Amino acid sequence: MRQPLADAWYCVGQARGLAGRCLRPVALNGEQIVLGRDAQGAPFALRDRCPHRGMALSRGPFDGDTLMCPFHGWRFSSDGRCRDVPTLSEHDAADFSRIRVQPFPIRESAGFLWVNPHLGPSGGDVPAVPALDFEPAGSVVVELEVAASFDLTTLSLVDPGHVAFVHDSWWFRPSKGLREKVKTFEPVAHGFTMASHGTTKSSPVYRLLGGTPEVEIEFRLPGARLERIRAGARRVANYTFATPLGPNRTMLTNALYWSSPALNLLKPLARPLMRQFLAQDQQVLQHAQAGLDRKPTMVLFGQGDLPGQWYFRLKREALEAARAGRPFANPLERRELRWRS
Ligand code: FES
Ligand SMILES: [Fe+2]
Incomplete structure (x- = not known):
């Protein structure tokens, strides 16, 4: 009861300013999360932690398509899937396609980004994200x-x-x-x-x-x-x-x-x-x-x-x-x- 509700939308900052190749690290309920926008302009939220050695992915470059971990160069797409391990030899049978960074649901409303930090199945009855019912000047x-x-x-x-x-x-x-x-x-x-x-x-x-x-x-x-x-x-x-x-x-x-x-x-x-x-x-x-x-x-x-x-x-x-x-x-x-x- 003393913990914040797990399955709920929380404001994680202004939508403005999150654009292009910029990544933004935010804290939410003890979790470190990296925010960005994909090439279509859709926001994404990933756990800010490379599965390899725990490096913060927000510290690495983002080319608009993949985030690159600055420690050993692993690449992840905005849905969290590992897309490349550049240090892997062609003769190495290791399969990186099952490695994944945890993604979080994200929404945009009233000029803000909203993340639900809940992991696991959602009850489905989550309070709505606050919206505006007029066009602000x-x-x-x-x-x-x-x-x-x-x-x-x-x-x-x-x-x-x-x-x-x-x-x-x-x-x-x-x-x-x-x-x-x-x-x-x-x-x-x-x-x-x-x-x-x-x-x-x-x-x-x-x-x-x-x-x-x-x-x-x-x-x-x-x-x-x-x-x-x-x-x-x-x-x-x-x-x-x-x-x-x-x-x-x-x-x-x-x-x-x-x-x-x-x-x-x-x-x-x-x-x-x-x-x-x-x-x-x-x-x-x-x-x-x-x-x-x-x-x-x-x-x-x-x-x-x-x-x-x-x-x-x-x-x-x-x-x-x-x-x-x-x-x-x-x-x-x-x-x-x-x-x-
Ligand atoms: S810690 Fe990320 S690639 Fe090694
Ligand atoms: Fe007050």
């Missing part, structure tokens, strides 16, 4: 590595209680007092949403959009927070993804997309603010992780902590469904929550 992406567990980091994505204390920047939360909040939550496939509502427009960020913004926030396993904002014809999506890199190493990726070209003017402003926001989470999560390392227990208390409890219930259900080979059955019910923030 622009976007900003910020990534920050957090020295905290995947669960602790993912909890912060569904934790209304920390906002007033951690994210208290003037531009996000100008009023300092705690106010009563009442929100309705509904189960959706592999997660839950906070139902769409007209916001108070109290935040300068929302005010910039004009109109009366409607906001809907979805949480979806394994660790995606999808905030969709609609103000008149304008659309903004604020997506945050947690990716387990290894034990107590989690990547937080925040992507902001907008539909209106006029908002491109705000791009230079958005990036430092998003970075500041994510760094606030990073700081507090790292200190909390140090406390959990000394004693790994939490108290989930009051209605403000119910979304955190729901995260663990969803995760447990996903594990049990996978183990039993049955479809995922969302255990949550529609419910109104009250808290102060």
Whole structure:
């Protein structure tokens, strides 16, 4: 239960920049993976480990067709099959056609690459990869590595209680007092949403959009927070993804997309603010992780902590469904929550 879900799609970085003959090493759930694109432009993901002596294949050249291990020159195609062992004599009967590097399923969506690190048969009922339902005129992406567990980091994505204390920047939360909040939550496939509502427009960020913004926030396993904002014809999506890199190493990726070209003017402003926001989470999560390392227990208390409890219930259900080979059955019910923030 403390491990991240095995059979799930995780964000492994931006799709942009992965092109031509470039290879990109990434970490995912303790695994080292090399990403690239084949000659047709399709992305691939292979275990970043040559079967011969363990060399990182991302260190070698890629000619658009095969990756060459820089240690003894073995070549592998993008599906992981060994295509050549150049040191083999014609008179050597050894057959390299059965040597293979482990491939991983990979997808591309919302400007990101997604890898499912699960080995072995998939249960088939895996949460969908986050997508965008409008054509963005622009976007900003910020990534920050957090020295905290995947669960602790993912909890912060569904934790209304920390906002007033951690994210208290003037531009996000100008009023300092705690106010009563009442929100309705509904189960959706592999997660839950906070139902769409007209916001108070109290935040300068929302005010910039004009109109009366409607906001809907979805949480979806394994660790995606999808905030969709609609103000008149304008659309903004604020997506945050947690990716387990290894034990107590989690990547937080925040992507902001907008539909209106006029908002491109705000791009230079958005990036430092998003970075500041994510760094606030990073700081507090790292200190909390140090406390959990000394004693790994939490108290989930009051209605403000119910979304955190729901995260663990969803995760447990996903594990049990996978183990039993049955479809995922969302255990949550529609419910109104009250808290102060
Ligand atoms: S380690 Fe890769 S070819 Fe020898
Ligand atoms: Fe936060």
